[in-house]
Structure formats: structure tokens, C-alpha cells
Amino acid sequence: MKIAIIGAGISGLTAGRALANAGHEVVVFEKSSGYGGRLSTRYAGDDNKQKLDHGVTFFTAESPEFKQLVSELSSKGILSTWEGKFAHRDKDGKVDFREPETPYYIAKDGMNTIGKFLGRNLDIRLNEKVGGLTHIGENRRKKKSWMLNFPTALTESADAVIISAPARQAYALLNTTIDEIETLKMVREIDEVEYESQFTFLTGFKEKDGDMPEWNALECEDDIIEWISNESTKRDSEIKNLVVHTTSEFAKKHLYSDREKVEELILDRLTSILGGWVALSDWRQLHFWRYSRAINPLPHDFMEIKGNDTPLALVGGYMNGNTVESAYLSGLKLGKHWVEQLSDKTK
Ligand SMILES: Cc1cc2nc3c(=O)[nH]c(=O)nc-3n(C[C@H](O)[C@H](O)[C@H](O)COP(=O)(O)OP(=O)(O)OC[C@H]3O[C@@H](n4cnc5c(N)ncnc54)[C@H](O)[C@@H]3O)c2cc1C
Known part of the structure; x- marks a missing residue:
């Protein structure tokens, strides 16, 4: 499966490392010019x-x-x-x-050497800010997928998406997928994170x-x-x-x-x-x-849209804590979960 990860902080890179090791095609889009996010x-x-x-x-x-x-x-x-x-x-x-x-x-x-190490075998595109997400549904001719939109008007498609940005930035991205009922539930929950x-x-x-x-x-x-x-x-x-x-x-x-x-x-x-x-x-x-x-982390390891051919998940330091460790665990747990869930879809 082609999995797009938004953000090259420790949570995104950790999820990416687990999924790439399991044979998935992982592409990480990072808006800044370096790896590691707040480990900078x-x-x-x-x-x-x-x-x-x-x-x-x-x-x-x-x-x-x-x-x-x-x-x-x-x-x-x-x-x-x-x-x-x-x-x-x-x-x-x-x-x-x-x-x-x-x-x-x-x-x-x-601190950025940690991100460099975790991301050393991943396809990471720096200076690529994802501006929005569009779900390509089954009523269209193309197969179900996510389309990532960039400010340059370029797009990139993926079978699954992980958003590893801080909750407020994830909120802004999820808000662009307004047709998804499940996404709206997530949006409401992460809107509470301060x-x-x-x-x-x-x-x-x-x-x-x-x-x-x-x-x-x-x-x-x-x-x-x-x-x-x-x-x-x-x-x-x-x-x-x-x-x-x-x-x-x-x-x-x-x-x-x-x-x-x-x-x-x-x-x-x-x-x-x-x-x-x-x-x-x-x-x-x-x-x-x-x-x-x-200030008020969410009581989850990660969040995801379940029962969907085109999964989407949120990981990050705001899941079960507000530390480097909580970010790592969030990425690791989602990575392991998706390796299990998506194993039959590995190309
Ligand atoms: C000043 C400061 C002090 C801290 N002190 C501690 C401490 O003492 N101990 C501790 O454990 N933790 C501390 N933390 C918190 C810790 O850094 C974070 O919890 C952890 O690093 C978060 O990792 P993450 O992967 O969830 O997010 P991040 O590291 O924020 O990574 C998210 C990445 O997503 C990218 N991104 C966002 N939006 C987009 C987009 N639209 N397109 C592409 N890329 C995007 C960002 O540029 C970023 O690189 C501190 C943080 C700061 C800033």
C-alpha cells in the first residue's frame, strides 16, 4: 500500500519506519527543511x-x-x-x-540527529507543506484513495494517510475533508486540544x-x-x-x-x-x-477512521501525554496496528 505521512517528527517517522519495514511504500511530506519536528x-x-x-x-x-x-x-x-x-x-x-x-x-x-536516524531509509520530501486532503470516493471513476493537495497546486495520491502534525495543525488539515462523517468526529475531538x-x-x-x-x-x-x-x-x-x-x-x-x-x-x-x-x-x-x-492530551494511543478501504490516522505527542516518549509510542503503536491490519494489502 502507498502510505503518505504528513510530518517528519518522531511520531510520523516511527510509524513510517514500522510500515516501511513491513513492505509498504511510505512517503513522508515535511513542510520544514529538516527532520525531527520539535526535536530540532x-x-x-x-x-x-x-x-x-x-x-x-x-x-x-x-x-x-x-x-x-x-x-x-x-x-x-x-x-x-x-x-x-x-x-x-x-x-x-x-x-x-x-x-x-x-x-x-x-x-x-x-536533537535533529534522532530524526535523521529514524528517517534514514524513508522517502522524505522536505519543504513540502500539505495544504489539504481530498477523499476520492467510490462514486468516482478512480479507485478509492486520498489526494494530498499542495499550495503549488500539485497533488499526490495515497491509499492511506497518517497525520503526525500537532493537533491544531491536524485539525486544519482534517477540516479540508468535510465530506467524511468519521473525519468530522475526529475533528471535534482534536479541536479540544490546547x-x-x-x-x-x-x-x-x-x-x-x-x-x-x-x-x-x-x-x-x-x-x-x-x-x-x-x-x-x-x-x-x-x-x-x-x-x-x-x-x-x-x-x-x-x-x-x-x-x-x-x-x-x-x-x-x-x-x-x-x-x-x-x-x-x-x-x-x-x-x-x-x-x-x-495541555490536555487525548486519552488515545492514536486515532483512526475504522472500516475504511482508505484508512486515515492521527498520531503525535498529544496522544496519552505531551512528551517525546508519548509521540514515539503513538507512532509505534499505530505502526504495529497498521502492519497487522493492512498486511493483506501490502504490494
Ligand atoms: C520548546 C519545547 C520544549 C519541550 N520540552 C520537552 C521536554 O522537556 N520533554 C519532552 O519529552 N518533550 C518536550 N517537548 C515536546 C516534544 O517535543 C513533543 O511532544 C514531540 O517532539 C512531538 O513529536 P511529534 O512527532 O508528535 O510532532 P512534531 O515534532 O511537531 O512533528 C510534526 C511535524 O509535522 C510537520 N507538519 C505540520 N504540518 C504539516 C503540513 N501541513 N505538511 C507537512 N508537514 C507538516 C511539522 O513541521 C513537524 O516537523 C517540548 C517541545 C518544545 C517545542
Whole structure:
């Protein structure tokens, strides 16, 4: 069967890997220029060679299935544990150190190496944003199928579709298939999913060895800054880099604010937390995450239209959680389920 997957995040790539291994023809369409979705790495700095994880900083693993992936990636040298100190700053500015209860996993060459590994044997079309879906029903002359529509007016057909985008983006895509009763049920359910948003501020220092904090990360009880990651502790780099995530409240309040003003507000607060030296950085960048983590995930492993010759399913981090692990498990469970369900249709 030809299966189209919308989105090259960990959930889509995991489902794709299982289905391709079972002999299906899998094509992944990704709107951005890289693999991994929110497991992403920004190349920044004067030379554009500094790698900073501007989405997920680290993640943990609980389930045996996800631990198995962690161990596979660790054996390839992609993942390792983030060794060092983790600090917490309370609302009065008091800092203490906390031991992680479970290992924190990081990718020394950047979080996007995970997506590159999972997608290495898949047909992935980057910079291809799917704009809509049309169901080609049995009353037409063509065989039943899905047609993916692209903004360029090009189309691509598939026997089955997996949407692995965040719930709000999946909602927009599903809304284009309004003739499908089953699809409408899904649309109503995923319409309920709400997300945290975040501004991520990235900055680097060429000669700040003396000033750089001794911790790997600082969690803050603050109305603007939630988390500061000392990216230099993840990988060798002559330049020292910080990644700063804001609170969701701040991001939502300043969604439409001038970006220079947002940067200024973040930098002012960062300076009051870390000291005046942070204002002397050599470069800065700002990124906005509209959908960082689901606030009210759905209680499903995945969702699908059942009893249909042209299946459609939703997977993603918003199924049974809001983490990298929940995204992986969602993709894995749908992948295994479809391998079983669609085995007689394998070409
Ligand atoms: C700042 C931040 C911090 C986080 N911190 C943590 C953490 O500490 N621990 C943790 O476990 N998790 C964390 N998360 C959440 C975690 O990153 C996600 O739950 C997980 O990566 C989601 O994976 P996914 O495959 O479901 O979706 P995504 O990674 O979002 O992948 C979906 C892909 O679909 C693509 N796409 C969307 N629409 C279209 C379209 N129309 N056409 C083509 N492609 C499309 C997107 O570009 C994207 O690449 C964090 C996320 C962010 C942003």
C-alpha cells in the first residue's frame, strides 16, 4: 500500500519506519527543511556552525518500548545522558541544586540527529507543506484513495494517510475533508486540544568562559523565563551558548508584540537572573513555538477512521501525554496496528 505521512517528527517517522519495514511504500511530506519536528537543532552564531537544541532540550524514558529506542540510539552514539548539575531558582531568587530522578537524555550532535536516524531509509520530501486532503470516493471513476493537495497546486495520491502534525495543525488539515462523517468526529475531538506556547531565545558568547554558569540547566519560578539551558555542557564548542525558554503565559501575551521588544524583555530578565555579562553576547536569535506541549492530551494511543478501504490516522505527542516518549509510542503503536491490519494489502 502507498502510505503518505504528513510530518517528519518522531511520531510520523516511527510509524513510517514500522510500515516501511513491513513492505509498504511510505512517503513522508515535511513542510520544514529538516527532520525531527520539535526535536530540532538550530545552526546559529556568526559562522552558523553552533548547534543549539531550540526545541526539546532533553527527555526522559519510562516505558520499555521507549527505553529500547534510547538504547538503540545510545549504541549508535547518538544519545547520551546529560551529566552535571541541574539548578532550580525559586521566586525569591534562591538557587539550589537538584538531582534528576531519572536520566536526562541528550543528543551530542543535536536533537535533529534522532530524526535523521529514524528517517534514514524513508522517502522524505522536505519543504513540502500539505495544504489539504481530498477523499476520492467510490462514486468516482478512480479507485478509492486520498489526494494530498499542495499550495503549488500539485497533488499526490495515497491509499492511506497518517497525520503526525500537532493537533491544531491536524485539525486544519482534517477540516479540508468535510465530506467524511468519521473525519468530522475526529475533528471535534482534536479541536479540544490546547497547547502551551513558548518563545525561545538563543544567544552565544565567544569569550565568556569565566562567567558561564556551572550548571547544565536552570529551572526558574518566574513570570517570563521558565528554563535556561547551558548548551555548552552538551557538546564541545569554543563558543558558549545558552537557550532560554519563556513561560507560556508570557508567549501568549506577546504573540503579536514586536519581536525586538520581546527580545528586550527576555534579555532584561535574563540579565537580572544571571548578571550583566549576558547582555554582552556576540549573537542572538528568537524563535516562537506556537505549539510546544499539549495541555490536555487525548486519552488515545492514536486515532483512526475504522472500516475504511482508505484508512486515515492521527498520531503525535498529544496522544496519552505531551512528551517525546508519548509521540514515539503513538507512532509505534499505530505502526504495529497498521502492519497487522493492512498486511493483506501490502504490494
Ligand atoms: C520548546 C519545547 C520544549 C519541550 N520540552 C520537552 C521536554 O522537556 N520533554 C519532552 O519529552 N518533550 C518536550 N517537548 C515536546 C516534544 O517535543 C513533543 O511532544 C514531540 O517532539 C512531538 O513529536 P511529534 O512527532 O508528535 O510532532 P512534531 O515534532 O511537531 O512533528 C510534526 C511535524 O509535522 C510537520 N507538519 C505540520 N504540518 C504539516 C503540513 N501541513 N505538511 C507537512 N508537514 C507538516 C511539522 O513541521 C513537524 O516537523 C517540548 C517541545 C518544545 C517545542
